[in-house]
Amino acid sequence: MLYIQFLFLLLMLYLGSRYGGIGLGVISGIGLAAEVFIFKMPPTSPPITVMLIIMAVVTCASILEAAGGLKYMLQVAERILRSNPKRVTLLGPLVTYTMTFMLGTGHAVYTIMPIIGDVALKNGIRPERPMAAASVASQLGITASPISAAVVYYLSQMTNVAPGLTLMSILAVTIPATLLGNLAMSLYSMRRGVELEDDPEYQRRLADPVWSQRIKDTTATTLDEKLPVAARNSVLVFLLALAVIVVIAMFPEIRTQSAGAKPISMAVIIQMMMLAFGGIILLVTKTKSSKVPEGVVFKSGMVAAIAIFGIAWMSDTYFQYAMPSFKTGITAMVTSYPWTFALAMFVVSVVVNSQAATCRMMLPVGLAMGLPPALLIGIMPSSYGYFFIPNYPSDIATVNFDISGTTKIGKYYFNHSFMAPGLIAVVVACLIGYPLAMVLI
DSSP states (O other), X not given: OHHHHHHHHHHHHHXXXXXXXXXXXXXXXXXXXXXXXXXXXXXXXXXXXXXHHHHHHHHHHHHHHHTTXXXXXXXXXXXXXXXXXXXXXXXXXXXXXXXXXXXXXXXXHHXXXXXXXXXXXXXXXXTHHHHHHHHHHHHXXXXXXXXXXXXXXXXXXXXXXXXXXXXXXXXHHHHHXXXXXXXXXXXXXXXXXXXXXGOHHHHHHHHSHHHHHHHHHOOOOSTTSOOOHXXXXXXHHHHHHHHHHHHHHHOGGGGOOSTTOOOOOHHHHHHXXXXXXXXXXXXXXXXXXXXXXXXXXXXXXXXXXXXXXXXXXXXXXXXXXXHHHHHHXXXXXXXXXXXXXXXXXXXXXXXXXXXXXXXXXXXXXXXXXXXXHHHHHHTGGGGOOTTSSSOSHHHXXXXXXXXXXXXXXXXXXXXXXXXXXXHHHHHHHHHHHHHHHHXXX
């Protein structure tokens, strides 16, 4: 019966993935109701902590966007890219990785992607090389961000089994692991595919008068827009917020209110700081609060929160119910072959399209099995597997932004531009992350 119920869980996740976003959350609600009232599983608690983290971070990042800070960051990134155009395949992914590291979400990638494509095309570089890698890098950076929901959830749960674990302990593993995964992917991308003069699709478009004119006339840039001083100031305040969070994480005594008391959870600290600094940005820049919900970051972030609401609650209810029966067999397998748990996280991520949701589903399973913290942290990059099926918004947008036609979804669906960079980045990050965690954790 447990296997039938597991197949039902996968069916609900599959149906939800066909709709994406909010659809994934509410269809998971159907699955949750069925688990409770048909399969008689006791419901677990909804994923309040993860949702509150997402809402707080997204609110602060959305205020930054409304204040013009995101455009200021884009202008800085564009100047870096245009000053080193021949290295766009190395710098493009690094730029999107850094933006995700700072913002805790990869949804800011849409604004920089046309610029990466424009720089590549104007310098005779196959746009697929930097663009596909940049899309992957924008998601790979999530497990390295100190304010991402995935990292903060890991921290909030693992301090219960490893009291000495800190935010810096996790980042000391995930930052170098994902950076080296990013580098490996970029080095591979520098030589992938044929050159533009030999690419049949690009040559076909050049021969088409409409496409040819569009390619010649397109100039994506943010540098021609004069931004107010408030835009720069909002970025400085946001960077100060990140610095404050890191300092508080490094010195637990700052968040200890009285002698002998337990330090305030970093999950609570991050929620508090993101709300507070969002308010400071609003006051310092005199941004209209009515502009905040109109931005890309706010809309995509709140949709993600609702998706996680349903996915995590439904899956957690099943796993808590089934774990006593599965624990012995699964634990023996994962203990002998640690990569199998990484593979399980990867597969779940392919289905649910969210690293925060994947961590929320799988980390309690790993902890219940008694897996060591070093293993769980070392393979954390495997929570990014949704490049495998090319239906994630950033990947679809990247294909559409590439007017050369070199970034594409192949005839056989799985032979798409993001497959090889994604596999290289995730595998390298896990191969580096696991032994690094064994030393540091």
